[in-house]
Amino acid sequence: MPEDFDVIVVGAGMAGSAAAIRLAQARANVLLVERSPEAGAKNLSGGVLWGHDLDRILPRWTDEMPLERHVVRKRFGLLSAEGAVSIDLEDERWRRAPYGAHTVLRARTDAWLAHEAETAGATVVSGVPVEKLLWEGTTVRGIVQDGAEMRAPVTIVADGANSRLSLGTPIRPDARLDGAATELGIKEVYALSSRTIEERFHLGPNEGHAEEWVAGIFPEGIMAGGFLYTNRDTLSLGLIVNIGSLFGNRTASHDLIERFKLHPAIQSRLAGAELVEYGAKLISSGWASRPRAFSGAGWMIAGDAAGFVFSNGIVIQGMNYAIRSGLEAAETALAADAAHDASAARLREYDRRLEASGILGDFRDFARIDRVKWNPRIYTAYPALAVELFHAMMSEDSQPKRTVRKIFQEVRKRSGVSTTTLLHDGADVARYL
């Protein structure tokens, strides 16, 4: 059968577009297929992009890509019903090129990246949901859409979390994602003028602020982390929720975000902002969510579809891994094209590249991070304990002064967490986080 393309890439997210750009720059005949009418239209992401892997294909991306703000301050904190404790990192290096992270809105960045792929020479087709991969035995020969086949020696699967193209196939034999390795992302976008954002968050022009919270505010035992990021003239706000902790609860995702927004530490920054967008999406993160293999005869899988999202409660990073894995898949496809060989053995080079680029190491090394990230005490006892501890240390109540140790023992006792449990949890944090 004649081939229609050298490489087919499914999904114009960060992974798929990065792959298509690299392939087109190397003059491969590449098709990039996206189900949304425009790339990015359905892509929901909290929005802190660590994009330095883009240097490999778009050296001027920080000047040309529609970025929102460069992040100059990151905050991490614990929210309890009574208050909030947080740490700010302000790093002078983030104030100057090449900067650190940028806040982004995916509708803008993804449309731009797909356009870059087209400019480089890729055939970009939007508004076409690929139905399935074209399997012949254990080999992928391309894609099927509306009963029509499109053939290529190599197909890169980059269709995001809940990858319908891989579920129930030899790539991911289970027809569903593993619930234990799946999280629910909820996000809202609020319009607020640039000037108000800069005044309210103490930022200069184009400077951004990003914060992540352990949301110890859901008494039903729901475990969730929250985020708030500043864009040019909008704020992105949301929650990453442990799906298992939602079971048996009647709380709707909308109620969760309402409660997060009403916390005084968050609410004060939203005054006058107007809701303009709401969305929810699954996230499959970490080593446990990896597919059976990352490559096989005629195929490779990249980005969220491969489970390459790192989240530890302090950061969530997936776009960087999406770009890097997309680029490694593209390099492998180019080598396969040159050798006229897209066998499983040849495409295993992708696995080697994932290893050499540090992606697999990052996920393997943090394989047991869920022990810390989804420890229920992190969302119940500890935020309250931290707030009480700092409250006692930083207040004056006409009582005799106590040492930190004494205060700590008092609030620990009140929290109901034994010293042994605390030591175990502390050891887990040191070992797995």
Ligand SMILES: Cc1cc2nc3c(=O)[nH]c(=O)nc-3n(C[C@H](O)[C@H](O)[C@H](O)COP(=O)(O)OP(=O)(O)OC[C@H]3O[C@@H](n4cnc5c(N)ncnc54)[C@H](O)[C@@H]3O)c2cc1C
């Ligand atoms: C709430 C939330 C907050 C997040 N915050 C951050 C953050 O701050 N920083 C960060 O780095 N990461 C964050 N992430 C993770 C990040 O969004 C993902 O890791 C990243 O988007 C992965 O890119 P991708 O290209 O692999 O997949 P996606 O961005 O999901 O792209 C997949 C593309 O494939 C298309 N597609 C799907 N199925 C088909 C089909 N059958 N046919 C054709 N096209 C198809 C989709 O429309 C989409 O365009 C967050 C995620 C969520 C949900």
